[in-house]
Amino acid sequence: MKIRVYSVILLTVAILSGIGYLANLPSPSNATNQALRNAETSLFETQDKESQSTYIVQIDSSIRSDKQVVLSHSQLSWHMQLQTQAASNARLGQLSNISYTQDSQPVSLVSDLPFKVNYEQHRFEQLDLLGLPKEHTLQVTKQLFDLLSYDLTQPLVIDEAQRQATYRYQQTDNRIVRSTVEFKYHTANHKPEKEQQAWQLLLAPSGDIEKLSYINTLHWQQQQQKYIVEQSVNVVKVANSFTVLSAQSSDANAHIKVSQSPTVQREITDNASFKEALLELKESLSVAQAKVVGHYLVEHYSAYEIQALLDEMPHFSSAIIYSLQKLQTPQAEAILVDLIQFEQTSDLDKHKLAMALGRFGASSALSLQTLQSIAALPEHQVANTALLSLGTMAYFTPEQAVNVKNYLQQNISEQFNLSTTVLAVENSKDPSLLAKLSPLLGSADDSAKLNSIKVLSKHTDYQDQVVSALLASPQPKFVAAFTRTMLETGEALSAANKARLKQLQSQTQNPVVRKKIAELLEEKAG
Amino acid sequence: MKTITSMCFSALLGALAIAPAHASLYKDPGYVEQSARVVTKNNAVGRTHQYRDQQGWMYVDSVANGATSGFYQAGNWLKLHDRNFKMAIGFVEFSFNPSELDCTQGMSFNLKVGEDSVAAFKPNCDDLLDASVSYPVEYYFDLIPEPIKPKLELPLDPLGLLKLGVKFGAGVEAGADFTVGGVIGGHGNEAPFEVGGVRRPDYIYASVEPYVGGVVSSSAYGSFGHGIAEAGVKGKLSLLKVKGKGYVEAGIRRVVVDEQVREEGFLELKVSGKLSGGDGKIQGYCKKLWGLLVFNVDIMKWKPLYERERTFYEYASPRWEQL
Numbered sequence: 018m019k020i021r022v023y024s025v026i027l028l029t030v031a032i033l034s035g036i037g038y039l040a041n042l043p044s045p046s047n048a049t050n051q052a053l054r055n056a057e058t059s060l061f062e063t064q065d066k067e068s069q070s071t072y073i074v075q076i077d078s079s080i081r082s083d084k085q086v087v088l089s090h091s092q093l094s095w096h097m098q099l100q101t102q103a104a105s106n107a108r109l110g111q112l113s114n115i116s117y118t119q120d121s122q123p124v125s126l127v128s129d130l131p132f133k134v135n136y137e138q139h140r141f142e143q144l145d146l147l148g149l150p151k152e153h154t155l156q157v158t159k160q161l162f163d164l165l166s167y168d169l170t171q172p173l174v175i176d177e178a179q180r181q182a183t184y185r186y187q188q189t190d191n192r193i194v195r196s197t198v199e200f201k202y203h204t205a206n207h208k209p210e211k212e213q214q215a216w217q218l219l220l221a222p223s224g225d226i227e228k229l230s231y232i233n234t235l236h237w238q239q240q241q242q243k244y245i246v247e248q249s250v251n252v253v254k255v256a257n258s259f260t261v262l263s264a265q266s267s268d269a270n271a272h273i274k275v276s277q278s279p280t281v282q283r284e285i286t287d288n289a290s291f292k293e294a295l296l297e298l299k300e301s302l303s304v305a306q307a308k309v310v311g312h313y314l315v316e317h318y319s320a321y322e323i324q325a326l327l328d329e330m331p332h333f334s335s336a337i338i339y340s341l342q343k344l345q346t347p348q349a350e351a352i353l354v355d356l357i358q359f360e361q362t363s364d365l366d367k368h369k370l371a372m373a374l375g376r377f378g379a380s381s382a383l384s385l386q387t388l389q390s391i392a393a394l395p396e397h398q399v400a401n402t403a404l405l406s407l408g409t410m411a412y413f414t415p416e417q418a419v420n421v422k423n424y425l426q427q428n429i430s431e432q433f434n435l436s437t438t439v440l441a442v443e444n445s446k447d448p449s450l451l452a453k454l455s456p457l458l459g460s461a462d463d464s465a466k467l468n469s470i471k472v473l474s475k476h477t478d479y480q481d482q483v484v485s486a487l488l489a490s491p492q493p494k495f496v497a498a499f500t501r502t503m504l505e506t507g508e509a510l511s512a513a514n515k516a517r518l519k520q521l522q523s524q525t526q527n528p529v530v531r532k533k534i535a536e537l538l539e540e541k542a543g
Numbered sequence: 544m545k546t547i548t549s550m551c552f553s554a555l556l557g558a559l560a561i562a563p564a565h566a567s568l569y570k571d572p573g574y575v576e577q578s579a580r581v582v583t584k585n586n587a588v589g590r591t592h593q594y595r596d597q598q599g600w601m602y603v604d605s606v607a608n609g610a611t612s613g614f615y616q617a618g619n620w621l622k623l624h625d626r627n628f629k630m631a632i633g634f635v636e637f638s639f640n641p642s643e644l645d646c647t648q649g650m651s652f653n654l655k656v657g658e659d660s661v662a663a664f665k666p667n668c669d670d671l672l673d674a675s676v677s678y679p680v681e682y683y684f685d686l687i688p689e690p691i692k693p694k695l696e697l698p699l700d701p702l703g704l705l706k707l708g709v710k711f712g713a714g715v716e717a718g719a720d721f722t723v724g725g726v727i728g729g730h731g732n733e734a735p736f737e738v739g740g741v742r743r744p745d746y747i748y749a750s751v752e753p754y755v756g757g758v759v760s761s762s763a764y765g766s767f768g769h770g771i772a773e774a775g776v777k778g779k780l781s782l783l784k785v786k787g788k789g790y791v792e793a794g795i796r797r798v799v800v801d802e803q804v805r806e807e808g809f810l811e812l813k814v815s816g817k818l819s820g821g822d823g824k825i826q827g828y829c830k831k832l833w834g835l836l837v838f839n840v841d842i843m844k845w846k847p848l849y850e851r852e853r854t855f856y857e858y859a860s861p862r863w864e865q866l
Contacts, residue, residue: 076835078831078832078835078836079836080700080831080836088700088838089700089836089837089838090836091835091836091837093835119836119837152773152834153834154833154834154835156833156834157833157834157835160833178831178832178833246831246832248832248835300758300781301714301758301760301779302683302685302714302715302716302757302758302760303714303758303760304685304712304714335681335682335683335716336683338682339682339683343685365679365680365681368662368680368682369681369682372661372662372682373682375661376684376685401662401663401664401665402661402662402663402680405659405660405661405662405663406661408659408660409659409661436651436663436665437663440653440660440663441660443660444658444659444660446658463638463648463649464636464648464649464650464651464665467636467649492609492612493602493609493612494612494614494636494638494649497600497612497614498614498636501614527567527604527608527609528567528569528602529569529571529600529602529612532569532571
């Protein structure tokens with residue numbers, strides 16, 4: 018009997034040495050007992066035990082205030098199978114029965130997740146999650162395998178949530194413990210006030226991982242507030258269910274959807290996704306989405322073709338023109354210019370194009386000249402819009418401000434479309450141009466006079482001149498416009514001007530003038 | 544009013560002839576609508592609402608005293624985190640003088656978006672000789688330039704330990720339908736105004752319907768707090784679609800009473816409006832510990848209104864009145 022036992026022991030030791038599972042044999046005093054146990058079990062369960070292991074993993078995370086109010090808590094758990102591959106360090110793996118709750122609400126994740134990992138000298142390395150999206154919660158599997166790794170020969174460097182950590186490992190009997198060598202925080206200023214950590218790996222007699230217990234508590238201080246982040250990880254080996262795992266393709270998990278990601282700009286690949294993108298732009302008015310659509314348009318359509326789109330899809334015409342405006346490239350500018358000059362473009366679209374060219378923000382001489390040539394034709398439906406857009410262009414494209422200023426000055430001296438020019442001057446926000454408007458307070462053109470009163474009333478420097486103009490020509494529309502502007506802007510009336518207006522009020526028979534001055538003086542009283 | 548015959552008018556005038564004091568017609572209700580729809584918001588966000596108003600007045604006097612003038616305006620503002628932004632303002636400066644060749648000189652329709660005048664139309668009297676002209680205009684506008692976007696730090700958890708930097712923008716869809724027309728004849732104008740041998744209209748009507756809609760968007764400009772793996776903003780808030788409508792009319796005619804030519808006038812002013820929509824939610828979120836802890840917080844939200852239409856003011860002269 019004794020001889021047989023010894024033979025079996027020798028055989029077992031030989032087998033085990035040959036496979037090389039153990040980097041460190043247990044201390045000599047226990048070797049015999051361990052080998053005996055291994056021998057008894059291994060002969061009958063070699064296939065199950067060596068080729069597959071199953072674990073239950075549970076990760077608990079919480080943040081609480083220093084007064085122990087729990088602000089957020091999650092629990093993530095799964096069954097994990099690891100299957101050895103013949104004559105290599107590779108393991109096929111699978112997570113199953115995945116369960117995740119966030120603040121007691123279940124969050125659905127996939128039910129199974131295949132993966133691959135290497136296991137060499139007690140370290141799990143080169144985890145391959147087979148294309149799982151980077152934002153997916155189950156990317157945490159990498160951190161789990163870091164926690165299941167150890168190295169008795171040299172310290173290990175591990176990437177943790179806020180820092181890079183180096184640990185040294187020691188084995189006592191069947192326990193592995195670790196001590197910290199160094200922490201390197203990602204953001205040097207952001208270190209916890211206090212930390213408590215306990216990590217322990219229990220090994221089975223075979224040397225396999227039997228149990229992992231890990232708990233980490235970090236105390237953070239932010240201004241006057243303290244909060245505590247706690248994470249615990251428990252892994253326990255359980256009886257094998259033994260379903261054979263087969264190798265999966267390298268992008269087996271690429272299709273998995275990530276929940277709660279903010280809206281991602283969808284790529285436009287065909288006509289159907291183009292229409293979807295236009296609809297998304299119409300509903301969101303998003304500048305980022307406009308650029309995507311604009312880019313697609315200039316890559317795939319000529320100006321003629323875009324004009325045809327404007328006619329085919331009038332409900333998308335603003336979106337199409339806006340997308341070119343927001344693209345802000347010379348190519349986009351050239352297309353906008355072509356579109357506004359095509360005879361077949363509708364008047365409504367031409368108005369939009371003029372507004373787009375004014376707000377383009379990177380306007381070249383091309384847009385400037387195009388808008389000028391349209392503004393020069395008094396019969397053109399879009400002439401006024403083009404002129405107003407020139408004023409706007411000076412503000413949105415500072416490089417064109419001087420050219421616009423010269424143009425508007427010329428309009429004033431030539432008395433060309435004065436009333437709209439006054440509004441274009443206001444759009445430009447140029448103070449030196451504003452000064453050129455004062456003479457128009459006495460203009461024979463009623464519209465020009467009215468607009469000059471409106472524009473100059475907003476500036477205290479011109480108030481005296483505006484009031485003089487009103488006294489010289491106290492028509493209801495002028496006085497009403499002045500009152501309205503003063504009340505909207507909240508500008509103060511000087512005492513002298515109050516007195517002049519009061520006198521006008523007492524001298525006039527016109528009920529509108531009397532009422533509007535009364536409204537103004539009442540608001541500005543005191 | 545428009546169907547009263549000249550005979551009836553003469554009779555009425557006969558009655559009125561006893562007190563021929565100079566009179567003008569003037570209606571000025573001022574602001575007929577001033578409303579704000581307030582957003583349900585996080586305490587960290589300052590006052591946020593969508594405000595609208597409408598105002599108008601109309602005046603008719605003899606041509607020697609300036610004839611007719613008037614004004615109607617609909618304005619829309621967005622207040623975001625305590626700051627006001629002008630969304631869109633549409634208005635008409637109404638002007639009609641049948642004794643002038645250029646009978647609508649001084650009349651203009653304007654649309655302003657933000658601080659800019661974006662469109663202006665000046666109707667020509669000759670286009671309105673028993674005809675009407677429409678000027679529709681609309682477009683999208685990126686309302687708030689980057690440097691002035693309102694910004695705030697928003698706490699993500701009840702105790703304010705984790706903060707997210709958020710800034711707001713707004714995209715606006717604004718436009719207006721402007722219509723103007725003139726009517727000649729059929730209203731007992733016994734001595735119509737003619738300039739250069741061409742009859743001028745008896746009265747002019749104008750309709751201004753400015754409308755606005757849009758979206759409040761937001762983005763994260765910074766994330767605060769320790770160990771935040773990912774933080775940001777999601778969602779959008781659609782603004783109310785607001786459509787105002789001002790309808791104005793004014794006319795001057797001349798009737799002969801006892802061989803004397805007398806001027807008479809009338810005016811009409813009607814203001815109404817339509818509202819719908821206004822929906823959505825903006826949330827801040829933050830993930831910690833490889834996404835195992837997620838915070839979501841409402842930044843602002845509201846629920847849609849069903850379409851409503853209301854008349855805010857309505858007045859029409861019951862008859863032509865002596866001026």
